[in-house]
Amino acid sequence: MEGIISTILKYLAVFATGGALCLIGQLLINYTKLTPARILVLFLVLGVILQAVGVYQAVVDFGNAGATIPIIGFGYSLAKGAMEGAKIGFLEAISGGFKAVTIGIDSAIFFAYIFSLIFRSRTKKC
Numbered sequence: 087m088e089g090i091i092s093t094i095l096k097y098l099a100v101f102a103t104g105g106a107l108c109l110i111g112q113l114l115i116n117y118t119k120l121t122p123a124r125i126l127v128l129f130l131v132l133g134v135i136l137q138a139v140g141v142y143q144a145v146v147d148f149g150n151a152g153a154t155i156p157i158i159g160f161g162y163s164l165a166k167g168a169m170e171g172a173k174i175g176f177l178e179a180i181s182g183g184f185k186a187v188t189i190g191i192d193s194a195i196f197f198a199y200i201f202s203l204i205f206r207s208r209t210k211k212c
Contacts, residue, residue: 096150099148099149099150099152100149100150100151100152101152102149102152103145103148103149103150103152103153104149104151104152104153104155104156105152107129107152107153107156107158108156111125111129114128126157129156129157129158129161130157130158130160130161131161132158132161133157133158133159133160133161133162133163133164133165134161134162134164134165135161135165136158136162137161137162137165137166137169138165138169142158142162146159146162160187160190163183163186163187163190164183164184164186164187165183166183166186167182167183167184167185167186167187168180168182168183168186169182170182170186171183171185
């Protein structure tokens with residue numbers, strides 16, 4: 087029973103973290119003149135900055151996938167990879183961020199290709 091409660095609390099933490107990040111994005115869309123593209127860039131850069139100063143790791147520890155799946159988590163992964171690579175050398179600092187996010191990018195390309203083979207795109211008729 088204790089394991090079930092622990093699992094439910096973890097799911098709630100993931101949901102709350104991801105939901106809070108989405109809420110912030112929605113509030114920015116509703117109450118500012120920022121475009122969605124600029125908000126995405128803002129979240130990406132914010133993820134890099136928060137990881138660089140050591141704040142975002144605590145959010146990831148609490149929210150797990152709720153903090154790493156949104157675009158801010160992509161910035162976090164880039165910064166984390168670059169920081170780990172910087173321990174080895176300058177070139178690893180540059181390539182470390184790309185190595186950290188390679189699997190996500192590769193899987194997005196792979197699945198997009200698979201779905202393009204399965205489904206046909208067509209223009210929506212009004």
